[in-house]
Amino acid sequence: MNAPVAYPTTARAWITVAILMMAYVLSFIDRQILNLLVGPIRRDLEISDTQMSLLMGFSFALFYTLCGIPLGRMADRTSRRGLIAAGVLVWSAMTAACGLAKQYWHFLFARVGVGAGEAALSPAAYSLIADSFPPHQRATAISVYSMGIYVGSGLAFLLGGLVIHFASAQGDMVLPVVGTIRPWQLIFLLLGAVGVMFCLVLLLLKEPQRQGAGVGHEVSFGEVMAYIKLNRKTVLLHNLSFACLAFSAYGAASWVPAFFIRTHALDPSDVGFIYGLLIGIFGSSGIIVGGRLSDWLTARGYRDAPMRVGLIAALIALPTFMGYAVDSLPVAIAAVGMGCFALAMPFGVAPAAIQEIMPNPMRGQASAMYLFVITLIGLGVGPTAVALLTDFVFQDDQALRYSLLIISLLATSLAVLLLLASLRPYRESVERVARWGVAAT
Numbered sequence: 001m002n003a004p005v006a007y008p009t010t011a012r013a014w015i016t017v018a019i020l021m022m023a024y025v026l027s028f029i030d031r032q033i034l035n036l037l038v039g040p041i042r043r044d045l046e047i048s049d050t051q052m053s054l055l056m057g058f059s060f061a062l063f064y065t066l067c068g069i070p071l072g073r074m075a076d077r078t079s080r081r082g083l084i085a086a087g088v089l090v091w092s093a094m095t096a097a098c099g100l101a102k103q104y105w106h107f108l109f110a111r112v113g114v115g116a117g118e119a120a121l122s123p124a125a126y127s128l129i130a131d132s133f134p135p136h137q138r139a140t141a142i143s144v145y146s147m148g149i150y151v152g153s154g155l156a157f158l159l160g161g162l163v164i165h166f167a168s169a170q171g172d173m174v175l176p177v178v179g180t181i182r183p184w185q186l187i188f189l190l191l192g193a194v195g196v197m198f199c200l201v202l203l204l205l206k207e208p209q210r211q212g213a214g215v216g217h218e219v220s221f222g223e224v225m226a227y228i229k230l231n232r233k234t235v236l237l238h239n240l241s242f243a244c245l246a247f248s249a250y251g252a253a254s255w256v257p258a259f260f261i262r263t264h265a266l267d268p269s270d271v272g273f274i275y276g277l278l279i280g281i282f283g284s285s286g287i288i289v290g291g292r293l294s295d296w297l298t299a300r301g302y303r304d305a306p307m308r309v310g311l312i313a314a315l316i317a318l319p320t321f322m323g324y325a326v327d328s329l330p331v332a333i334a335a336v337g338m339g340c341f342a343l344a345m346p347f348g349v350a351p352a353a354i355q356e357i358m359p360n361p362m363r364g365q366a367s368a369m370y371l372f373v374i375t376l377i378g379l380g381v382g383p384t385a386v387a388l389l390t391d392f393v394f395q396d397d398q399a400l401r402y403s404l405l406i407i408s409l410l411a412t413s414l415a416v417l418l419l420l421a422s423l424r425p426y427r428e429s430v431e432r433v434a435r436w437g438v439a440a441t
Helices: 009-035 038-045 050-076 080-098 102-120 121-130 133-145 148-170 184-200 223-231 231-263 270-297 305-324 330-345 346-357 360-392 397-439
Strands: 173-175 180-181
Touching: 009 038, 009 050, 009 080, 009 102, 009 121, 009 148, 009 184, 009 231, 009 270, 038 050, 038 102, 038 231, 050 080, 050 102, 050 231, 050 360, 080 102, 080 121, 080 184, 080 223, 080 231, 080 397, 102 184, 121 133, 121 346, 121 360, 133 148, 133 270, 133 346, 148 184, 148 270, 173 184, 173 360, 173 397, 180 184, 184 231, 223 231, 223 360, 231 270, 231 305, 231 330, 231 346, 231 397, 270 305, 305 330, 305 346, 305 397, 330 346, 346 360, 346 397, 360 397
Parallel strands: none
Antiparallel strands: 173 180
């Protein structure tokens, strides 16, 4: 077994988190900008809500999940910085390709590429952060990284709102080589260029020395699967419970802008500003509070702290969904903001929980499997489930508010039951990983 090594300095560790968070911000801007541009994209490509939901979710999630596990294995065995840089290049190029799409299938293919590129980021990032911080600080550190979800989504809506405002004055543009493009296409081209340039920032990343149970112990994929099978109850309940919360969160993020436009007759540029601020402020604060709460509970001896935070978050979120049913705009805005806060709380502690129950040589792969489940269920199905209710059950665009209410209540209620069942198995897995470390010496 390798001798214990010191963690990086506090400054170096937080520089790592800051750079990784900037990459996550960029990925979520690229991922979420579609959600405010539903109207112009539907108009230009002549597609339905259900087809639009496939662009928002399933097309992205499909290759994000398929590529995630092999890329997670690479994160356990190769340079994590190099893997992240390659992913940024791929997803940036494919984001630019979204801006060149003239037909629905072109856009669908480009979104698949964005998902494949982004799959490289989080498994490697979680592994880098886990090797940069001691256990009682990891939930906060991973929550700060995961804050990129909400900063990126907020900026996507704010930026989208500005683009719509600009488009109303400028109209179509003509670019050399590309030709005439719509304003929504321009933003994808610009985002792709920014991503390519961001790769230079990744040169500032330094690989920390790998630490934790099993360092220096080579494991096969079969051994990883065997260990996960040994902890199958914990892993299954963890992944499914947080996937249900992701189902609610992604369903809301995809359709709340359209909800404000259809139900409360807001202008799209105003929605971008309002929802961008709600996500940026309430989402970011929620994920940090969740991480701090988990570390606080861990320091006081709660070995199931991440799962407890998930349970608290789900219980807070449930009453906020009634905001979809009210006719008062201020009440709806307040409810959506509180819902953003609550649903953000678990998404730093959930990946941190994986780091605590898996040996070091398995962390990237286990993280990728977690991302596989929550992305496929949350992003892949969540937005489409809302759209299917609207298109085929209610058959009325104005009934979107009820689709959001039903989907959110059902998914979050199921999450509560799964999280309650997960507490004891999770504590057992925390104890088991310490014994694995001794056995691997």
